[in-house]
Amino acid sequence: MSRKSLWIGMIIGMCVCSTASLVFASIGGDQSTKPAGIEVTVQAGDTLWKIAKRYNEQAHMSTQELMYYIQQENQLSSAIIHPGDVLIVPLES
Structure with a gap:
């Protein structure tokens, strides 16, 4: 695996983790409701x-x-x- 492929994989992984964090945070709901x-x-x-x-x-x-x-x-x-x-x-x- 080349260094470029490794960096692209890491960037994609961070994007997936960030998106998952946002989704799970929104599932918790707004307690003020x-x-x-x-x-x-x-x-x-x-x-x-x-x-x-x-x-x-x-x-x-x-x-x-x-x-x-x-x-x-x-x-x-x-x-x-x-x-x-x-x-x-x-x-x-």
């Missing part, structure tokens, strides 16, 4: 349903949809919450 959230401290008598119902119009979602998003955003394994818990309620801007 996530809905904005507010922090809500759970009060005595609150349920996930009540909190979702309180904010569903601001979030432009049904109560059930917002319950799902609250659970996902806060990584809750169930709908059980306790007074003093601080939840992120995702709201659309």
Whole structure:
């Protein structure tokens, strides 16, 4: 293999790596597209349903949809919450 072929191969390899880096960076997505959230401290008598119902119009979602998003955003394994818990309620801007 000649020196010229080696240089051309290296240049092509760097172009491929650069393109792959750009593609993988764009796959990660833009984190700023996530809905904005507010922090809500759970009060005595609150349920996930009540909190979702309180904010569903601001979030432009049904109560059930917002319950799902609250659970996902806060990584809750169930709908059980306790007074003093601080939840992120995702709201659309």
